[in-house]
Amino acid sequence: MKTFQLDCSQIDSEGEFWDLYLEVIRPDGAEVFGRNLDAFWDAVSGGGPGWPGECQITLSNTQKLQCQEPRFFKGLERIAGEIKAYPFVVIVFATA
Numbered sequence: 001m002k003t004f005q006l007d008c009s010q011i012d013s014e015g016e017f018w019d020l021y022l023e024v025i026r027p028d029g030a031e032v033f034g035r036n037l038d039a040f041w042d043a044v045s046g047g048g049p050g051w052p053g054e055c056q057i058t059l060s061n062t063q064k065l066q067c068q069e070p071r072f073f074k075g076l077e078r079i080a081g082e083i084k085a086y087p088f089v090v091i092v093f094a095t096a
Contacts, residue, residue: 001056001090002052002053002054003055003056003058004025004052004058005024006020006058007020007060007061008020008061008062008064009064010064011064011068012065013068013069014069017065017069018036021040025052025055025057027043027049027052028047028049028051028053029050029051033050034050037072037075037076040076044088045082053088054089055089056090056092057089057090058091058093059094060093061094062093079091
């Protein structure tokens, strides 16, 4: 299983998070990926545009993102919890 590390220490916005996701993971269908939580869910749960392939995605240094974009961050946490029911993608949050 591939592993990806998304270092969010320099991320100030949802848009910057999606830039990082696309840069690091280089997912299938990146050119049509919707760059929002609904599109991300479709990608990781069903192989839609933005599909990272079978992998583990670790999000680290998320404190700034949590403060700057609390609703967005809660959405990422929700998806990380819900995706556990699917066998292909694992999303974890690294603790300091």
